[in-house]
Amino acid sequence: MRSIVSAEDISYTYPQDENQASPAALEHVDIKIEKGEFVAVLGHNGSGKSTFAKHLNAILLPSGGAVYIDNMDTRDQSLLLAIRSRCGMVFQNPDNQLVATVVDEDVAFAPENMGLPPEEIRRRVDACLETVGMTEYRDRAPHMLSGGQKQRIAIAGVLAMEPSILVMDEPTAMLDPSGRREVMSAVLKLNREKGITVVLITHHMDEAAMAQRVIVMSRGKVALEGTPKEVFSKVDEIKSLSLLPPQTVELLWRLDKKGYSLPLDRLSVSECADTLEAFLKAKD
Amino acid sequence: MAPLLTAEDLTYIYSPGTPFEKAAIKDISFSISKGEFIGLIGHTGSGKSTLVQHLNGLLKPSSGRVLLDGEDINASKEASRRARFRVGLVFQYPEYQLFEETVFRDIAFGPKNMGLSENEIKSRVREAAAQVGLDERSLELSPFELSGGQKRRAALAGVFAMRPELLVLDEPMAGLDPVGREEILACIESFRESTGSAILFVTHSMEDAARVSDRLIVLKDGAVLTQGNPREVFSQSAELMKAGLDVPQVTRLFMELASRGIPLSPSVYTVESALEEIIRLKEGGQC
Amino acid sequence: MLKDITLGQFFPGKSAIHRLDPRTKIICVMAFVVSIFVSSSFLGYGISFAFLGVCIKISGISPKTVLKSLKPLIFILIFTGILNMLYTPGRELASFWIFTITAEGIRNAVFMILRIVLLIASTSMLTYTTSPIALTDALERLLSPLKKLKVPVHEFAMMMTIALRFIPTLIEETDKIMSAQKARGADFDSGSLMDRAKALVPILVPLFVSAFRRADELATAMECRLYHGGEGRTRLNTTVMTSLDFRAFVLVGLICLASCLSGRVVSF
Structure with a gap:
């Protein structure tokens, strides 16, 4: 039995355009994601993380290897719609994902394309708006909303397909801190309460720290993989991949370098405060 | 020392006389000295984008004044025009304003509008390109052939080349990854070193602002919540968090x-x- | 500022007119417009005006708003009036220099002005009481028989919807680009016509680039949301014709007929 997302030894090269700086390709990437997991994919620009994301619902097809979504091969054209309804995709720019002039109608877009009866569309629209906490904005025009609100509508629009996997390609990159919080709390809720498998592409460490598993990509390959605690404790490796660990880890790591032996895997403020409190109060 | 720029009780009201009337900023006062590095912090809707457009006369205050070397920039058409060139403004996502056939010509757009000589324009473009780390070869490319980070830097160079005495940047690092963010900060530092200009750096990240600024101004709901050096401002961290800012x-x-x-x-x-x-x-x- | 322009003059409401099926409204307005052209008597126009007045009253839209829709046309109204007054042959009333005013001319002038007013006011009522999206949908459904003739009706409707969605976004973007170029010393307000046309390049190029980028991203996002053309697509809001719609058809039909035939009863 395959994992719900199974990228098996995939490679990809972008068609060469002479002058254009081509985005990173993928080289023999092997990633499995289990049902109900929340996985964050980190990496700097050009690490191949977005290219990977685009393979998960057949926007791109691997030139070597294969991607299976719920056992469906993404290369099989006849499965395209089934794969895309199983694996929803949210993009970076919320403005460029909304189709209709009214929030309600926009969320209805995907179920309309699925040819569902109007009562079922209505049920899904109501349920999805409720899930992302945007019910009171149902009659608004998208361009009157804030970035975080627009992105939550985009998420609702994808949820309306009732997918089991949600792939998000840097959904918070264009948002301010409050917008980021709104979106992240919606994502956590979906994963924890609705059991939706989440693949979050991001360059924000604090978002990755909320995941169950972190995959760090670099130059089209998987460079590091593990729980957030495991990954972020490898401070030297993280830094060599031009990423920054959370400040709590950075602080403990520097103390460690000064010869005070301290555990590094303290990602949250309260965990780190516990460790430092014990450290400072200890009589050596 | 007399300040370079002073904002006196700036108030700006959107759509006055309609049901949508709203004060975007109210009674904002501050001053910027020559060569100072200031961080302007506030979340979306705090009025920071409206405020910065007052500093070079793009928006005219409903009441209050902006003084540049003691002269009201809205006093006359000439004063406004001078202010436009002395106060450089880099908007959010500035790469979306690139339009010329080559990077060189795009950077030259500002200096050309200033009416500088051909030679002066050339030397300024080269200087600005060096400040943002674009090599000779990329100057001949179309701006649309550059990578995302390079585009952003080319757009910065377009404003650097005007050699403003006050450089205002609205969220210059938005949407970039950590490497890209560092690159942009380095560009700003390099511009500041070679020109000695003052910088007003607008951001919603307290972290970025605190790292580079001499002084911070925190906005909330269109008014100044607090200002001072980073240590003074951060001594009120609890209030800042209450104001919805990320410390x-x-x-x-x-x-x-x-x-x-x-x-x-x-x-x-x-x-x-x-x-x-x-x-x-x-x-x-x-x- | 550009942002302040209001687009799609739709005034939401719950009146009987608002509740009519958009298709009904389109058909009724079309019938009404035809009757205005066929009708040739003042009595007929009296009937039309009275009916329109009742509609405005029912819709709850202030008559002032309807009058406002005529404001941009004031020049055309006067122009049409004068032309008709001066160039209709007939019984001479007054003449000066090369112009002659005839009784028929005055009658024609008044008639033409009334015709244009009726035309604009009735079509405005359609857009005032129907959301742009509902209008687009209704047009798609009314024109759907043309699909058999390979007319891409659905595609046109989709284009309309997307255009309506992105107009405010692009207007805001234009505003932003203009400010950014002004900050680099661009001058849009002075110089010769040629200079001003040239000054638009720094706005238009970024705007086009951005529109293409948006189109590309939107297309991908739409595909990810299972868009595959109009085939097999259902709608969230499907309107059904109710007895209200049939009553509207009968009423409008009678009014139009009365307006057209009234010329035969009285010759006024």
């Missing part, structure tokens, strides 16, 4: 430790100073 993680850590009765200064905002503070306490054995 750095180390600051929150130190607030937490202080609340547990550990005698630490809660106004720490960098990992370096946090490290020093903890070592000082440990060595001193005050716990």
Whole structure:
């Protein structure tokens, strides 16, 4: 039995355009994601993380290897719609994902394309708006909303397909801190309460720290993989991949370098405060 | 020393006389000295984008004045025009304003509008390109052939080349990854070093602002919440968090430790100073 | 500022007119417009005006708003009036220099002005009481028989919807680009016509680039949301014709007929 997302030894090269700086390709990437997991994919620009994301619902097809979504091969054209309804995709720019002039109608877009009866569309629209906490904005025009609100509508629009996997390609990159919080709390809720498998592409460490598993990509390959605690404790490796660990880890790591032996895997403020409190109060 | 730019009781009201009437900024006052690096912080809707457009006369205040070297920039058409060139404004996502056939010509757009000589334009473009780290070869490319980070830097160079005495940047690092963010900060530093210009850096990240600024101005709901040097501002971290701002993680850590009765200064905002503070306490054995 | 322009003059409401099926409204307005052209008597126009007045009253839209829709046309109204007054042959009333005013001319002038007013006011009522999206949908459904003739009706409707969605976004973007170029010293307000046309390049190029980028991203996002053309697509809001719609058809039909035939009863 395959994992719900199974990228098996995939490679990809972008068609060469002479002058254009081509985005990173993928080289023999092997990633499995289990049902109900929340996985964050980190990496700097050009690490191949977005290219990977685009393979998960057949926007791109691997030139070597294969991607299976719920056992469906993404290369099989006849499965395209089934794969895309199983694996929803949210993009970076919320403005460029909304189709209709009214929030309600926009969320209805995907179920309309699925040819569902109007009562079922209505049920899904109501349920999805409720899930992302945007019910009171149902009659608004998208361009009157804030970035975080627009992105939550985009998420609702994808949820309306009732997918089991949600792939998000840097959904918070264009948002301010409050917008980021709104979106992240919606994502956590979906994963924890609705059991939706989440693949979050991001360059924000604090978002990755909320995941169950972190995959760090670099130059089209998987460079590091593990729980957030495991990954972020490898401070030297993280830094060599031009990423920054959370400040709590950075602080403990520097103390460690000064010869005070301290555990590094303290990602949250309260965990780190516990460790430092014990450290400072200890009589050596 | 007389300040370079002074904002006096700036108020700006959107759509006055309609049901949508709303004060975007109210009674904002501050001043900027030559060569100063100032961080302007506020979340979306705090009025920071409206405020910066007043500094070079793109928006005219409903009341209040903007003085540049003591002269009201809205006093006459000429004064406005001079202000346009002395105060450089880099908008959010500035790469979306690139339009010329080559990067060189795009950077030259500002200097050309200033009516500079051909030679002067050339030397300014080269200088600005060097400040943002674009090589000779990329100057001949179309701006649309550059990578995302390069585009952003080319757009910065377009404003750098006007050699403004005050450079205002609205969220210059938005949407970039950590490497890209560092690159942009380095460009701004390099511009500042070679010109000695003052910088007003608009951001919603307290962390970025605190790292580079001499002084911080915090906006909330269109008014100044607090201003001062980073240490002064961060001593009010609790209020800042209440205002919906993101204080750095180390600051929150130190607030937490202080609340547990550990005698630490809660106004720490960098990992370096946090490290020093903890070592000082440990060595001193005050716990 | 550009942002302040209001687009799609739709006034939401719950009146009987608002509740009519958009298709009904389109058909009724079309019938009404035809009757205005066929009708040739003042009595007929009296009937039309009275009916329109009742509609405005029912819709709850202030008559002032309807009058406002005529404001941009004031020049055309006067122009049409004068032309008709001067160039209709007939019984001479007054003449000066090369112009002659005839009784028939005055009658024609008044008649033409009334015709244009009726035309604009009735079509405005359609857009005032129907959301742009509902209008687009209704047009798609009314024109759907043309699909058999390979007319891409659905595609046109989709284009309309997307255009309506992105107009405010692009207007805001234009505003932003203009400010950014002004900050680099661009001057849009002075110089010769040629200079001003040239000054538009720094706005238009970024705007086009951005529109293409948006189109590309939107297309991908739409595909990810299972868009595959109009085939097999259902709608969230499907309107059904109710007895209200049939009553509207009968009423409008009678009014139009009365307006057209009234010329035969009285010759006024």
